[in-house]
Amino acid sequence: MTRPATTTLSADARAALATAGFSRRDFLKRSGALIVTFSAAGVASEFGLAPGLVSAQGINGNPSTELDSWIAIAADGRVTAYTGKCEFGQGLFTAQTQLIAEELSVPLDRVTLVQCDTALTPDQGTTSGAQSHPANFNTANLALAGATAREALVRLAATRLGVPAGQLTARDGAVSVTGDPTRGVSYGDLVGGKKFEVRLDRNAKRKHPSTWTVLGTPVKRLDIPALATGRFEFVHNVRVPGMLHGRVVRPPSVGANLVSVDESSVRGMPGLVKVVVKKNFIGVVAEKPWQAVQAAAKLKVSWSAGSGLPARRTFHDHMRQSPVRDGFTVNSGDVDARLASAARVVKATYLYPYQMHASIATACAVADVQGEKVTVWSASQAVHPLRNTTAMLLGIPPAGVRIIFTMGPGCYGVNGADTVSYDAALMSQAVGKPVRVQLMRKDEMAWENYGLAFVVDQRVALDAEGTIVAWDYEGWSPTRGGRPGGNAPGNVVTGYLAGFAPQAFTPRTPAPPPQGGFDNGSNTAPSYVTGCVGTECGGCGVVKSERVLNHTVESPFFTGPLRSPARLQNTFAHECFMDEIAASLKADPVEYRLRHLRDPRLRTVLAAAAKAAAWDTRPSPRPAARRTGVVRGRGVACVLYEGDNGYCANVTELEVNQDTGVISVKRCVVAMDSGPISNPDGLRNQVEGGTLQGVSRTLLEEVTWDANRVTSVDWRSYRPLYLGADVPVVESVLINQTDVAAMGAGETAVTVAAAAIGNAFFDATGVRLREIPFTPERVKAALQQRQS
Amino acid sequence: MSVFTLKVNGVTHAVDVDPTTPLLYVLSDDLALRGPKFGCGLSQCGACTVNIKGRAVRSCVTPVSTLDGSEITTLEGLGSPENPHPLQKAFIDEQAMQCGFCINGVIMTAKALVDRTPNPTDAQIKQAMATVLCRCAAHQRIFQAIRRYAQSNPTRRTA
Numbered sequence: 017m018t019r020p021a022t023t024t025l026s027a028d029a030r031a032a033l034a035t036a037g038f039s040r041r042d043f044l045k046r047s048g049a050l051i052v053t054f055s056a057a058g059v060a061s062e063f064g065l066a067p068g069l070v071s072a073q074g075i076n077g078n079p080s081t082e083l084d085s086w087i088a089i090a091a092d093g094r095v096t097a098y099t100g101k102c103e104f105g106q107g108l109f110t111a112q113t114q115l116i117a118e119e120l121s122v123p124l125d126r127v128t129l130v131q132c133d134t135a136l137t138p139d140q141g142t143t144s145g146a147q148s149h150p151a152n153f154n155t156a157n158l159a160l161a162g163a164t165a166r167e168a169l170v171r172l173a174a175t176r177l178g179v180p181a182g183q184l185t186a187r188d189g190a191v192s193v194t195g196d197p198t199r200g201v202s203y204g205d206l207v208g209g210k211k212f213e214v215r216l217d218r219n220a221k222r223k224h225p226s227t228w229t230v231l232g233t234p235v236k237r238l239d240i241p242a243l244a245t246g247r248f249e250f251v252h253n254v255r256v257p258g259m260l261h262g263r264v265v266r267p268p269s270v271g272a273n274l275v276s277v278d279e280s281s282v283r284g285m286p287g288l289v290k291v292v293v294k295k296n297f298i299g300v301v302a303e304k305p306w307q308a309v310q311a312a313a314k315l316k317v318s319w320s321a322g323s324g325l326p327a328r329r330t331f332h333d334h335m336r337q338s339p340v341r342d343g344f345t346v347n348s349g350d351v352d353a354r355l356a357s358a359a360r361v362v363k364a365t366y367l368y369p370y371q372m373h374a375s376i377a378t379a380c381a382v383a384d385v386q387g388e389k390v391t392v393w394s395a396s397q398a399v400h401p402l403r404n405t406t407a408m409l410l411g412i413p414p415a416g417v418r419i420i421f422t423m424g425p426g427c428y429g430v431n432g433a434d435t436v437s438y439d440a441a442l443m444s445q446a447v448g449k450p451v452r453v454q455l456m457r458k459d460e461m462a463w464e465n466y467g468l469a470f471v472v473d474q475r476v477a478l479d480a481e482g483t484i485v486a487w488d489y490e491g492w493s494p495t496r497g498g499r500p501g502g503n504a505p506g507n508v509v510t511g512y513l514a515g516f517a518p519q520a521f522t523p524r525t526p527a528p529p530p531q532g533g534f535d536n537g538s539n540t541a542p543s544y545v546t547g548c549v550g551t552e553c554g555g556c557g558v559v560k561s562e563r564v565l566n567h568t569v570e571s572p573f574f575t576g577p578l579r580s581p582a583r584l585q586n587t588f589a590h591e592c593f594m595d596e597i598a599a600s601l602k603a604d605p606v607e608y609r610l611r612h613l614r615d616p617r618l619r620t621v622l623a624a625a626a627k628a629a630a631w632d633t634r635p636s637p638r639p640a641a642r643r644t645g646v647v648r649g650r651g652v653a654c655v656l657y658e659g660d661n662g663y664c665a666n667v668t669e670l671e672v673n674q675d676t677g678v679i680s681v682k683r684c685v686v687a688m689d690s691g692p693i694s695n696p697d698g699l700r701n702q703v704e705g706g707t708l709q710g711v712s713r714t715l716l717e718e719v720t721w722d723a724n725r726v727t728s729v730d731w732r733s734y735r736p737l738y739l740g741a742d743v744p745v746v747e748s749v750l751i752n753q754t755d756v757a758a759m760g761a762g763e764t765a766v767t768v769a770a771a772a773i774g775n776a777f778f779d780a781t782g783v784r785l786r787e788i789p790f791t792p793e794r795v796k797a798a799l800q801q802r803q804s
Numbered sequence: 805m806s807v808f809t810l811k812v813n814g815v816t817h818a819v820d821v822d823p824t825t826p827l828l829y830v831l832s833d834d835l836a837l838r839g840p841k842f843g844c845g846l847s848q849c850g851a852c853t854v855n856i857k858g859r860a861v862r863s864c865v866t867p868v869s870t871l872d873g874s875e876i877t878t879l880e881g882l883g884s885p886e887n888p889h890p891l892q893k894a895f896i897d898e899q900a901m902q903c904g905f906c907i908n909g910v911i912m913t914a915k916a917l918v919d920r921t922p923n924p925t926d927a928q929i930k931q932a933m934a935t936v937l938c939r940c941a942a943h944q945r946i947f948q949a950i951r952r953y954a955q956s957n958p959t960r961r962t963a
Contacts, residue, residue: 105903105940236899243904244892246839246879250905253838261833286805286822305833306825376843376851376939377905426903426940457844697899701942705902708941731848731937739910740934743943 050212086161093204100140101148102132105426107698118231119162121186132421142398146760153758163220225754234697251422261305262443262453263312265298269322269724281316292446297513338569342527345564354486358477366589367787368470370719377425379432383440384450394437395424405505430576438510458729463509467578472589482601486561494571536659538582542590544612556615591653591771625687629667637782649780653771662764663689668772677792687749690759703748710769712737813881823869839879850909850936860916900949902940
């Protein structure tokens, strides 16, 4: 493979556009001969698709009876597979290619994977939340299509060879008699010039992981050779004929409204094509990118004063005092009584700041709006939803809108990819030509959908033996906008500026009782409770008296999912608190956790990380630690991500320089169980990157603002972990479970990093840090309190 | 607009642009190169790095007018997917990236280092890479790839 698939896709997509309109069936007529299909009607939930999105697609002119293709096998034996889950640097393109090669028994280089193109690929909602493995690698969707196709080919071969299917084996792109490879027929010959349309068969049998030869092996990423040599086509590299360049002009303050634009301030600038204004949205279009940059900087715009921002120093208190929308994850009803009768009550409060996706590239998109026919090259995680909202934004029907995913930088959630797609679409609509827009650094950082700030109040009741008998969680987190989904372009800044409201915030208190089963998707409940809602108990732990109450409040800034959204924040609060309780009882942190855990897989990852790290069994803090100079500590944290999507435990060793307040993380041993492993090296890469990104978020990252605007708008004011930073060695311990369902792995390791660091810091110093980030100033202040 | 002559990856180009245009815009827009990338436009992340006279230069803040007649090497000038430069091969072998957007700056900065210092210590590598940002945090593999290349570097063996 010499060219990355995104490049191939763009070329194919352009060809399809030119010759076949928008129908994926037309495209397949040209390229496939045996096609596995499914009908979107009625099977959305069955096959794990987001039903709302599928029906939204139906409502908006895409008939729900339309057949979406998953796999096509051509007469030359080449396999084309279509997926709605795409690559963001997590290795999913390669893993899905492995999946198809494995299930179809073809060499890897015979598989072409087409990802995330509204004209070509199935609507699989959003590539997010570590949901791609659960969606596509189990017994539905892409994996099932692969198995269906292989069984169909074996049936065709049985007829052709006159041998019962049970005596045939598919291998290396051919079907042959088991034990006699000379009697066989290639897929290409089976398909020949004919057309076969095979319905997705929910009973098709996946290969068992114990028989895998491609999946489960450390296949090298197919896109890395092109990336390492500067040949890879990012969305930033998309060039279409006649393309112009746009830049945005964002308001100077949160809540400012446009008063007037002085177009004479840029009149006559070289290459200037148009100043585009729509309500509070302003874009400048020019022939060349540098001309657009200069014109956007020079354009004189008058804005009203902003709405003002709550003080940053007291923002966590501000959240406590704001109107709330309340929800229970679980409520056994007896927590207050248990707290009142406890031998001892332990409590603590944890604080988390807003943080940014802060992708290495600023967001970019290319849009070509020709009346009601629209093509957008976008790095969005959600091409099908984006199709709808782009149509809403442009005031046209969605039927003519095509979104072609083209890779952007690692996004870690809803970064600027959707909003810049709107920027490009609005500017292209205004000038009638294709427009490429790339945001400037401050445009992106000042207006992102930030990851959530949090306040968490924790309380537990202990009995006389020091066992937890009740757990009481109360948390506050802010919200504004979010993913645009299928119908809310105002959930990101461009849609909002162009006149669409963010999803409405409706206060609601008190919270209704929890119902519909235990849903710990945000890890609001700790691992140590039983998680009983109705008659079902879905928690990992043994604590029966449990109350988990979350308050959502209105955010002054846009918010949205950032790698391990809410789960990292909650896990920081749970796992540090568990450590505090253990320390108060002079119990070993691992042993004390195991005392309250019943989930065998969570117990196993915890024990595995402890063993691999040669865990020093004893209570924290480390005895007789010095109060000056450099001290060393170790800490642990564990989680079942999203309550059902990947087990992880992290043992961290670090040093604290008590004179400078600098924390230096030395070693992280991370054990992971996400079911059968598709690609062990890819999984290690995720564990390493997730852990180090967790170190960055724990020690360094915080959105800052003044009375009117965000002030962390570049890499000096928002400074993540550079390559020159002290970084720990990350050792992954992969637990391959082959008889269970595949779970996600992209967001798991980051989830436990903050708590493991906080606990190791306590072990080293005897001081508890309860507010992220652990900056040297905060560390020194905490240590000073100890000494007084 | 003024005409400037640049020799990029061994090929001479004459470009007619505004003299204040940063080199990055010329490379990625006028010459359609995909190696150098816009990360911040502020010389803060390294994604735009190219090599000029053996030095790692941040093309996003370097006006083209200061480079007339220069010889410039970009990531694609080192090697190709079929025939990668040994440093690029080290990154492929180590699978030393995730999204890969930063990797232009990582490799071009490391190239300048190892050309200048064929046998770098870990501290020298760290210092050279200090102002390069990898947001996916592939730090561990990136350093392993640079070490792997430095240790196999023919210059080192003769040094």
